[in-house]
Amino acid sequence: MDSKVKKVPIFFCLVLCVMTSIAGTDLVLPAIPQLIRVFHTTPDVSQWILSAYVGGNACGLLLFGRLSDYFSRKKLLCSALFIFSLASFGCAYSPSISVLVAIRFVQGIASAAAPVFIPGFIRELFDERRTARAIGLLGSLQALVPAAAPLVGVILLALFDWSISFKLLAILTAAAAGMVMIQELPERHHRHRSSGDFTSLLRNPIYLRYALTHALTVGGMITFVFGAPTVITLTMHGTLNDFIIMQVTNIAGYIVAANLSPRLAEKYGADKVIMVGTCLALSSAIALTGYGMLNGTGTYVLAALFAPMGIAIGLRGPTGFYLGIVISGDNNARGAALIAFFTFTMVTLGSLVSAEFITHGLMALAAFVMAMHLLSLLLFVMLPRP
16 A cells, blocks of 8 residues: 555544444434334334344345455445435435334445455554554444444434434435545455455354354344343333443443453463453353342443443454454455354344343343353354464
8 A cells, every 4th residue: 555645544534434334223222212102113113123224234244245356345335335324314204114124224234334344444554463453443432332322312312303313324424435535545456356255264163263252242242232221211210311321331341441452462362361251241141130130220230230241342352353354364354244244143133032022121131142142152162273
């Protein structure tokens, strides 16, 4: 890449693209209870608004992973951001819950471009050591979205109606697309297609060790976050402000741990850091399940018990994701796509399954998340090491 190109502005432009993709769930999340009343539907049906987005994202990951061999990654990213913007406007003016869910699926497909292409861009911008730290910084910055976006969503709901969140998403993604267009991003010549395919990654047990365990651990936490507003408001007699407190506490722990993760991995070894993070996430889920069994309703206690899960994801997330990218070699676009695909598949399945018993309260949701973390630990122990 030309030495005159400034890497820092490019990096933060890429961060913005990822943050808008994440905001597609977190900014909308506070509006879910209101949508139940607006569209005269039930809590389990309203969860489809989240699941459709995540499911569309999972499909888009595979699509963009394939298209990256044939088209400019920059053009694909810009196109996806513009489609996301249009879909967001479509969601804002949806006449029914079924139309909203359908457009959310399209929105989810478009949101997949950022997680597919951006790890590869970052790897080509920096050397190996700086790449690991850049991915950790990316994780820290994008973690601000789950903390800030729900708070912004609550404020917007107090001032406007539920559609304002989608309109804001449309404006932000259109702005991100414009910024990408004027940046000089690293590009591969189309004749130099990546060696390997999705099948070669699926047959690599070492890659699967990091990809599947990352997906299960992160997916377990997000499944809990998706179900938390309904559990807190309907079964714990709390408010959306209680959910915000829980999220801010969780994200604060994640940010600290994500910045420490690369340094801890250099000092103690990546596998040890990932193992500690996996066990910590499982411990948090066990504690939440126990609190649910006791019919606990203290939202501050809920935040305290959930906080270790954020720390756990911060410890193992950047390191595990980076190792999965490294093992993918020059097939890194598909490697990143497949890790994200596994993650969003776990979130989709977790949201759909938990929606069936979400009205049963904290214990049911936490127990399901505990099972996901336990499976992650078992796979990490059983699958072969590098």
